[in-house]
Amino acid sequence: MQLSINGTTHDIDVEPETPLLWVIREELGMTGTKYGCGLAQCGACTVLVDGEAVRSCVTPVDSMAGADIVTIEAAAADPVGSKVIDAWIAHQVPQCGYCQSGQVMAAVALLKANPSPSEEDILGSMANLCRCATYNGIVAAVQQAAKA
Amino acid sequence: MIPAGTAAPAGFDPHVVDAELAADPPVNLSRRGVLGASLGALVLGFTLPGGSARSQALAPAIEAGTRVPAFLEIRPDGSVVLQSPFIEGGQGIYTAMAQIVGEELDADPARFTVVSAPPGPDYLVVNGRLRFTGGSTSVRSSYTRMRRLGALARRMLIEAAASRLGAPIAELTTEPGRVIHAASGRSLNYGDLAADALALPVPDQVTLKADAAFRWIGKGIARLDVPDKSTGRAVYAIDIQVEGMLLAAVRHAPRLGCEPGIIRNEAAVLAMRGVYSLHRLPGAIGVVADRWWRARRAAEALQVSWNEAEPGKARGFPAMPADFSTVALRQRLADGTGPVFEAATTGNSAAALAAAATRLEAVYDAPLIAHAQLEPPSATARFNADGTLDLWAPNQAPDAFLRAAAAVAQLDPAKIRLHSPLLGGFFGRHFLYEASNPFPQAILLAKAVGRPVKLIWSREEEFLRDTLRPMGVVRFRAGLDARGKPVALEAEVKGEGPRFRVNKMPLDKVDPTAVEGIAGKPYAIPNGRVTQVVLQYPALIGFWRSVGESMNGFLYETFFDEMADAGNQDPYALRMELLSGNARLTHLLRAVGEMSGGWKRGPYTAGDGSRRARGVAMVSPFGTEVATIAEVSITGGEIVVHDIWVAIDPGRVVNPAIVEAQVRSAVGNGLSTALYEEMVFEAGLPRARNYDGYPILPMHRMPRVHVRIIESGAPMGGVGEPGVPGVPPAVTNALSVLLGRRIRSLPLSKVSFTGAPS
Numbered sequence: 001m002q003l004s005i006n007g008t009t010h011d012i013d014v015e016p017e018t019p020l021l022w023v024i025r026e027e028l029g030m031t032g033t034k035y036g037c038g039l040a041q042c043g044a045c046t047v048l049v050d051g052e053a054v055r056s057c058v059t060p061v062d063s064m065a066g067a068d069i070v071t072i073e074a075a076a077a078d079p080v081g082s083k084v085i086d087a088w089i090a091h092q093v094p095q096c097g098y099c100q101s102g103q104v105m106a107a108v109a110l111l112k113a114n115p116s117p118s119e120e121d122i123l124g125s126m127a128n129l130c131r132c133a134t135y136n137g138i139v140a141a142v143q144q145a146a147k148a
Numbered sequence: 149m150i151p152a153g154t155a156a157p158a159g160f161d162p163h164v165v166d167a168e169l170a171a172d173p174p175v176n177l178s179r180r181g182v183l184g185a186s187l188g189a190l191v192l193g194f195t196l197p198g199g200s201a202r203s204q205a206l207a208p209a210i211e212a213g214t215r216v217p218a219f220l221e222i223r224p225d226g227s228v229v230l231q232s233p234f235i236e237g238g239q240g241i242y243t244a245m246a247q248i249v250g251e252e253l254d255a256d257p258a259r260f261t262v263v264s265a266p267p268g269p270d271y272l273v274v275n276g277r278l279r280f281t282g283g284s285t286s287v288r289s290s291y292t293r294m295r296r297l298g299a300l301a302r303r304m305l306i307e308a309a310a311s312r313l314g315a316p317i318a319e320l321t322t323e324p325g326r327v328i329h330a331a332s333g334r335s336l337n338y339g340d341l342a343a344d345a346l347a348l349p350v351p352d353q354v355t356l357k358a359d360a361a362f363r364w365i366g367k368g369i370a371r372l373d374v375p376d377k378s379t380g381r382a383v384y385a386i387d388i389q390v391e392g393m394l395l396a397a398v399r400h401a402p403r404l405g406c407e408p409g410i411i412r413n414e415a416a417v418l419a420m421r422g423v424y425s426l427h428r429l430p431g432a433i434g435v436v437a438d439r440w441w442r443a444r445r446a447a448e449a450l451q452v453s454w455n456e457a458e459p460g461k462a463r464g465f466p467a468m469p470a471d472f473s474t475v476a477l478r479q480r481l482a483d484g485t486g487p488v489f490e491a492a493t494t495g496n497s498a499a500a501l502a503a504a505a506t507r508l509e510a511v512y513d514a515p516l517i518a519h520a521q522l523e524p525p526s527a528t529a530r531f532n533a534d535g536t537l538d539l540w541a542p543n544q545a546p547d548a549f550l551r552a553a554a555a556v557a558q559l560d561p562a563k564i565r566l567h568s569p570l571l572g573g574f575f576g577r578h579f580l581y582e583a584s585n586p587f588p589q590a591i592l593l594a595k596a597v598g599r600p601v602k603l604i605w606s607r608e609e610e611f612l613r614d615t616l617r618p619m620g621v622v623r624f625r626a627g628l629d630a631r632g633k634p635v636a637l638e639a640e641v642k643g644e645g646p647r648f649r650v651n652k653m654p655l656d657k658v659d660p661t662a663v664e665g666i667a668g669k670p671y672a673i674p675n676g677r678v679t680q681v682v683l684q685y686p687a688l689i690g691f692w693r694s695v696g697e698s699m700n701g702f703l704y705e706t707f708f709d710e711m712a713d714a715g716n717q718d719p720y721a722l723r724m725e726l727l728s729g730n731a732r733l734t735h736l737l738r739a740v741g742e743m744s745g746g747w748k749r750g751p752y753t754a755g756d757g758s759r760r761a762r763g764v765a766m767v768s769p770f771g772t773e774v775a776t777i778a779e780v781s782i783t784g785g786e787i788v789v790h791d792i793w794v795a796i797d798p799g800r801v802v803n804p805a806i807v808e809a810q811v812r813s814a815v816g817n818g819l820s821t822a823l824y825e826e827m828v829f830e831a832g833l834p835r836a837r838n839y840d841g842y843p844i845l846p847m848h849r850m851p852r853v854h855v856r857i858i859e860s861g862a863p864m865g866g867v868g869e870p871g872v873p874g875v876p877p878a879v880t881n882a883l884s885v886l887l888g889r890r891i892r893s894l895p896l897s898k899v900s901f902t903g904a905p906s
Binding site: 039088139 | 237238239240370371373374375376377378379380381382383384386387389395421439440441520521522523524570571572573574575604606607608805809812813815816817819820838839840844845846847848850852853
């Protein structure tokens with residue numbers, strides 16, 4: 001099948017039920033999107049599908065035909081994504097960093113849908129886990145990105 | 149899988165480090181012999197130092213932290229590559245190392261690239277003889293040594309400049325990245341001098357800067373790893389890609405000690421797309437495939453009969469019996485007895501208890517918990533045509549891992565290159581544990597298939613084989629005088645500590661990691677006795693962020709409030725009274741009170757109408773002092789922690805921004821354990837195999853965290869862990885006020901609020 005990721009169309013040959021995460025990581029060799037739980041519990045695998053945050057570890061690749069997929073590797077090229085990344089760096093959000101690709105993509109999706117979210121909106125829509133508990137920093141960075 | 153006797157991680161013993169730091173601050177290092185010159189070239193090109201594995205046991209011929217070329221590469225553009233003895237896992241150590249070395253080198257830490265050093269004697273910088281990343285030890289155990297390394301390199305650059313400029317050394321100074329000869333108005337960049345400088349003998353004498361002259365130490369400079377971690381470019385063990393590699397997944401025996409028997413559908417699994425081979429491993433079946441997703445699916449599809457653990461078989465870990473349950477374990481630890489060892493005694497607690505006006509006794513407990521770091525463990529092994537092995541493995545102790553890898557691969561350690569990638573969270577997860585590290589399996593699989601293999605444990609296999617925080621069970625007895633003041637306190641700490649278990653030490657004395665946070669509390673209670681009652685159990689136990697303190701802080705500091713309540717004492721005032729004369733701790737306790745707007749216990753009604761209360765706790769982990777206050781309500785039938793105030797005194801700090809970030813993180817970890825975390829075993833099996841059954845703190849439950857760093861000037865303490873242990877007791881103490889009854893068991897998600905006022 002054909003898959004559009006970060007503006008490039010790829011021909012891939014995998015079982016239709018293969019999770020999008022593993023197509024991105026193993027067929028395309030892009031490792032910024034992370035495996036954390038495989039059950040849509042943690043959000044480390046979050047990517048954008050047609051602008052919305054999707055947990056790629058439980059998304060069968062055959063449901064992605066015709067979809068516009070964006071991964072962390074292309075986030076900086078997106079106007080909202082680049083604001084989010086700048087805010088992440090300004091607030092020194094990451095610690096171990098493993099969940100942060102997913103956090104950044106979830107923030108981008110939130111700000112695309114709601115350019116000026118309240119703190120409640122942020123807490124209500126960003127449900128990615130961070131074991132380092134960088135949550136105070138994430139909220140502050142999303143608020144800064146919204147103002148930028 | 150790791151042969152007995154070869155795996156003991158001689159490296160990790162924070163208590164030895166603490167004792168050494170107190171007794172012998174490493175200020176006056178001397179270099180043994182002129183070794184720098186023999187390395188010659190500036191660019192590292194540096195392979196494993198000869199005999200690296202054995203040198204830790206023998207008297208080192210190399211003084212750690214002195215051979216400048218083993219640590220530093222200065223590129224022509226003046227940027228610096230630093231080989232870090234410590235592994236970065238989010239605690240900011242790469243940045244701190246750049247700050248410390250850069251300060252004395254006079255090179256901007258922002259121009260550093262920091263990587264994990266290979267194993268070897270040069271990097272045994274923890275008190276000059278060990279190497280591990282843990283115990284909140286890195287900066288405090290290597291601070292002077294790493295500064296001196298930077299100063300030695302600067303001196304070599306000055307000597308090279310003196311030759312080049314024909315100027316006397318005494319007339320040369322530096323500015324960041326340059327040697328200056330003010331008299332002639334000339335200067336040279338470090339990048340131009342590096343090749344000459346690093347070929348010089350390493351000097352014997354060097355003077356360190358006065359603290360007042362610091363340009364970077366003490367400043368909250370930006371972390372070096374943040375840009376890559378904000379853009380998906382950071383590479384973790386799980387991301388390693390090696391040409392020609394195959395991918396592997398494992399299916400572990402459900403209970404440790406069981407071995408694979410018959411595979412009923414071997415042919416069908418081998419016929420699955422992409423599957424290359426199946427392998428019987430100790431306690432597991434390995435599946436090798438062209439993609440990890442396929443290997444994992446095949447591993448899940450396996451129908452395996454597992455044979456019971458052979459009785460009497462020698463193994464480095466206890467076999468998990470089919471009747472093990474954590475409910476029964478808690479009861480056995482509470483009620484059972486075993487060999488008793490004295491940890492601390494003051495006065496005569498038996499007599500004081502007998503004479504006390506009021507006596508109370510209670511058992512407090514905290515469960516087994518998992519590390520649950522977000523990066524599932526993995527390892528990549530590649531045997532090379534020249535007989536060497538490259539191994540990428542998440543680890544907190546490279547030399548110990550190298551020795552263990554050599555035993556598994558049956559290779560001389562000098563033939564193994566161990567790579568230590570960024571850790572996607574660690575919290576104690578990546579020490580050398582008997583059954584919890586994937587690298588031995590990766591080595592065996594790569595050997596078997598003759599190709600490089602990357603093995604990843606699924607989240608489910610990780611929950612099955614993680615090494616857990618021990619169960620904490622303590623029986624407390626206290627006696628109060630007629631005024632309600634404590635006159636006696638006894639604590640029987642039940643079970644095992646992680647240090648003796650992990651290091652396979654005989655259980656013939658107190659394990660300090662079992663009683664830390666209970667023995668040696670600073671409160672002036674005239675009669676006290678702390679004992680460890682040794683009771684063994686089969687769950688895998690090891691180090692978890694803040695080690696014994698992480699549960700003992702809860703156990704002791706919540707019983708303290710129970711004791712205060714029994715004597716009608718305010719718990720904050722009682723702590724202040726019992727710390728009277730201790731300037732450092734009374735200052736700290738006052739500070740956290742001030743930060744929170746003045747101590748008030750509650751319950752009281754907040755501006756939003758919620759009924760709230762506050763709890764306080766004081767802990768002394770890893771040479772650092774911490775006071776914590778939490779504000780809690782019960783809102784919508786759930787515990788809501790609104791604010792947590794932490795005053796932390798680590799003596800002095802290198803990077804206050806990183807310290808504050810570490811405290812916030814530790815608060816989140818501590819709160820997560822207080823509210824949710826518990827590894828439940830039934831019939832020998834963990835009930836949770838993923839985050840759905842083992843919730844950790846989500847974002848919407850994170851409180852506002854307020855941090856004040858107090859630099860008292862006391863000897864430098866740890867930073868990464870000390871924020872953890874005060875949080876569960878502060879929260880539980882507040883909750884107990886709201887409920888009007890004591891909570892003695894974690895996690896708080898078990899507490900029923902039926903009938904609770906809200």
